Amino acid sequence: MNDELIxxxxxxxxxxxxxxxxxxxxxxxxxxxxEVNAAKFHSGDWxxxxxxxxxxxxxxxxxxxxxxVKSGYDEEAHLEGKRGKIPHAIHGAKLVEDLFGKGIGxxxxxxxxxHHAGLPNWSSSEGAGRASLxxxxxxxxxxxxxxxxxxxxxxxxxxxxxxxxxxxELDVSLWIRMLYSSLVDADFLDTESYMNQDQxxxxxxxxxxxxxxxxxxxxxxxxxxxxEDTKVNGIRRxxxxxxxxxxxxxxxxxxxxVPTGGGKTLSSLAFALEHAKQHRLHRIIYVIPYTSxxxxxxxxxxxxxxxxxxxxHHSSLEENDSTPKSRLASxxxxxxxxxxxxxxxxxxxxxxxxxxxxxxxxxxKSVVILDEAQLVPVDFLAPILKAMQLLVNHYQVSFVxxxxxxxxxxxxxxxxxxxxxxxxxxxxxxxxxxVTLLYQSLERCRVRFPxxxxxxxxxxxxxxxxxxxxxxxxxxxxxxxCRELHELMPQGTxxxxxxxxxxxxxxxxxxxxxxxxxxxxxxxxxxQLVEAGVDLDFPVVYRALAGLDSIAQAAGxxxxxxKLPEKGRVVVFNPPxxxxxxxxxxxxxxxxxxxxxxxxxxxxxxxxxxxFAELYWKANSLDTKGIVDLLDPYHNDLxxxxxxxxxxxxxxxxxxxxxxxxxxxxxxxxERLIDLLKAxxxxxxxxxxxxxxxxxxxxxxxxQLRQRGSIxxxxxxxxxxxxxxxxxxxxxxxVDETPFNPEQFIL
Numbered sequence: 001m002n003d004e005l006i007x008x009x010x011x012x013x014x015x016x017x018x019x020x021x022x023x024x025x026x027x028x029x030x031x032x033x034x035e036v037n038a039a040k041f042h043s044g045d046w047x048x049x050x051x052x053x054x055x056x057x058x059x060x061x062x063x064x065x066x067x068x069v070k071s072g073y074d075e076e077a078h079l080e081g082k083r084g085k086i087p088h089a090i091h092g093a094k095l096v097e098d099l100f101g102k103g104i105g106x107x108x109x110x111x112x113x114x115h116h117a118g119l120p121n122w123s124s125s126e127g128a129g130r131a132s133l134x135x136x137x138x139x140x141x142x143x144x145x146x147x148x149x150x151x152x153x154x155x156x157x158x159x160x161x162x163x164x165x166x167x168x169e170l171d172v173s174l175w176i177r178m179l180y181s182s183l184v185d186a187d188f189l190d191t192e193s194y195m196n197q198d199q200x201x202x203x204x205x206x207x208x209x210x211x212x213x214x215x216x217x218x219x220x221x222x223x224x225x226x227x228e229d230t231k232v233n234g235i236r237r238x239x240x241x242x243x244x245x246x247x248x249x250x251x252x253x254x255x256x257x258v259p260t261g262g263g264k265t266l267s268s269l270a271f272a273l274e275h276a277k278q279h280r281l282h283r284i285i286y287v288i289p290y291t292s293x294x295x296x297x298x299x300x301x302x303x304x305x306x307x308x309x310x311x312x313h314h315s316s317l318e319e320n321d322s323t324p325k326s327r328l329a330s331x332x333x334x335x336x337x338x339x340x341x342x343x344x345x346x347x348x349x350x351x352x353x354x355x356x357x358x359x360x361x362x363x364x365k366s367v368v369i370l371d372e373a374q375l376v377p378v379d380f381l382a383p384i385l386k387a388m389q390l391l392v393n394h395y396q397v398s399f400v401x402x403x404x405x406x407x408x409x410x411x412x413x414x415x416x417x418x419x420x421x422x423x424x425x426x427x428x429x430x431x432x433x434x435v436t437l438l439y440q441s442l443e444r445c446r447v448r449f450p451x452x453x454x455x456x457x458x459x460x461x462x463x464x465x466x467x468x469x470x471x472x473x474x475x476x477x478x479x480x481x482c483r484e485l486h487e488l489m490p491q492g493t494x495x496x497x498x499x500x501x502x503x504x505x506x507x508x509x510x511x512x513x514x515x516x517x518x519x520x521x522x523x524x525x526x527x528q529l530v531e532a533g534v535d536l537d538f539p540v541v542y543r544a545l546a547g548l549d550s551i552a553q554a555a556g557x558x559x560x561x562x563k564l565p566e567k568g569r570v571v572v573f574n575p576p577x578x579x580x581x582x583x584x585x586x587x588x589x590x591x592x593x594x595x596x597x598x599x600x601x602x603x604x605x606x607x608x609x610x611x612f613a614e615l616y617w618k619a620n621s622l623d624t625k626g627i628v629d630l631l632d633p634y635h636n637d638l639x640x641x642x643x644x645x646x647x648x649x650x651x652x653x654x655x656x657x658x659x660x661x662x663x664x665x666x667x668x669x670x671e672r673l674i675d676l677l678k679a680x681x682x683x684x685x686x687x688x689x690x691x692x693x694x695x696x697x698x699x700x701x702x703x704q705l706r707q708r709g710s711i712x713x714x715x716x717x718x719x720x721x722x723x724x725x726x727x728x729x730x731x732x733x734x735v736d737e738t739p740f741n742p743e744q745f746i747l
């Protein structure tokens with residue numbers, strides 16, 4: 001290979017340049033790293049080939065001149081012909097297909113062509129047009145100008161057959177995406193080692209799983225010695241012990257069915273650390289549905305294993321709350337414990353962009369804990385479960401499905417419908433009888449349903465009932481209902497909904513906890529944002545009729561610590577209006593049909609399998625966007641290996657961002673930050689801090705606010721309240737909104 005060819009150049013100062021990053025060194029180093037990454041899923045030779053070929057297009061005279069002209073590295077260089085950017089990735093993609101044929105070559109071509117721009121569609125039939133791999137390859141006319149030494153190295157690195165016999169549907173596309181991740185991360189890391197050596201030096205240096213387990217055991221020992229000797233704490237310790245005992249089982253899919261308040265967070269981490277140590281796994285990934293609880297769980301883990309061993313990866317992370325090292329790790333999840341969101345985890349599994357896919361190879365050889373797993377979105381349930389099963393089958397991933405309301409994720413048949421579930425789920429708490437006894441032992445409240453499940457109660461009637469209690473929580477199913485009921489309550493009643501920014505909610509929740517601890521009068525009206533992971537402990541809880549899982553979660557905020565002399569009281573009522581159309585209404589209807597069967601205990605463990613089986617049967621589709629077909633090469637033409645990566649990624653959005661807008665609100669520190677943003681422009685650290693001061697609203701409500709002059713565009717496509725008149729310290733953003741979809745909380 002011509003040793004004069006350059007991959008990157010770096011300027012020391014205004015007048016001098018460092019020695020260039022040689023193309024030969026970059027290709028070889030990227031190939032080594034990609035080989036190591038892909039070897040974790042028995043595809044090391046594929047990673048090596050992709051690394052050697054990814055920048056083959058830079059090995060042309062025209063591209064070398066382009067680099068020197070664009071960078072200013074060689075002032076004497078000049079470039080004839082067309083102006084603008086000269087592509088290089090597609091040349092490597094075309095080259096491997098010419099050298100290795102449509103089979104091996106096509107697999108690699110997807111990865112190489114998209115290592116900057118993202119995984120492409122094969123053809124233009126799904127709207128990809130000129131961005132499709134097929135079209136891009138047809139435009140390559142100068143492959144013969146690629147340096148012969150590069151071509152020889154690629155040819156000698158031809159991979160063998162794929163590591164396993166591919167099945168239908170998502171098997172091929174997930175494997176290609178894992179290869180792509182291996183290549184993209186390798187390319188980033190080798191380029192970083194040349195362009196930013198200080199940054200590269202901060203990577204790595206984490207504790208082993210054995211060291212983390214020792215720290216965790218010491219933390220639990222201290223916790224047990226200093227905690228009150230209550231019945232509930234004793235049960236929590238026994239649950240944790242069972243989880244540790246299960247850790248020696250073979251890798252696979254585990255369920256952790258424990259009632260709310262049973263200590264699932266620490267118990268699941270105890271299992272994961274022990275399981276990772278015994279099976280030599282690399283990391284633990286804790287997946288949480290709501291940003292409102294991600295910080296508190298990450299803080300628990302940090303106290304248990306160390307501040308610098310846990311990485312948060314979510315949109316609300318403030319810049320000054322993370323170290324440079326943690327920001328680097330969040331790019332590729334190169335840390336032992338990752339705490340992330342459902343959106344980040346699942347959308348990454350179906351993403352096309354290099355920035356989203358870079359971390360995927362680090363999911364291999366891991367334990368993934370799905371906290372509050374019942375909240376996995378039904379519209380995408382089929383592709384999600386299929387991807388989970390493939391990760392278990394081929395990528396040495398163990399899943400823990402952790403929830404008090406275990407969804408029916410097992411393969412099963414309801415009527416004429418076959419549910420495409422998971423295989424061989426192992427319950428950590430034992431058989432059904434053992435789990436039932438556990439639920440009975442942690443029963444801390446009584447749930448009362450209305451005698452007439454079709455008779456509606458007015459908000460005025462509910463308000464009068466709530467006024468009878470000094471300490472009471474009432475949970476409703478939408479933000480408008482929350483505000484309407486709150487307006488009927490006495491002054492001093494607290495309101496919680498997503499019309500309040502994250503910082504506002506956190507402050508209110510902190511105040512509520514303090515008042516509960518000090519046994520002060522406290523009444524709260526909330527949406528279901530309190531139902532997952534918010535550790536409130538009320539003697540009385542009211543819940544508007546909803547899905548059985550939501551009712552159980554609300555009940556988990558009642559007598560949580562089991563300290564009341566008698567069992568707590570949970571009252572389910574029929575609100576004056578039905579839940580929003582869609583899965584929320586179907587969930588409430590399913591609850592109504594099951595409870596009407598006069599089950600003696602509607603929240604017993606066995607009821608949730610019946611509930612979710614019926615709910616999934618009622619769903620219009622478990623793959624509403626057709627993700628599986630888009631990613632299945634067998635669905636179209638296997639000979640062409642036609643996969644629509646980009647279209648699938650565009651359709652796989654748990655939150656439909658096109659239906660809502662984000663508004664920066666002038667609450668607390670948000671006022672100063674918004675004014676600073678107006679003065680300085682969208683500086684990165686300001687934008688990160690402002691994540692805590694945002695509210696999402698539907699487009700209709702956004703347009704109303706804008707028409708009345710309440711919103712200003714302070715930077716292109718960045719909107720903020722013009723004044724604080726439209727934001728209440730009691731209820732948040734003042735907007736007469738339409739019913740909301742609770743999935744918008746999942747960020």
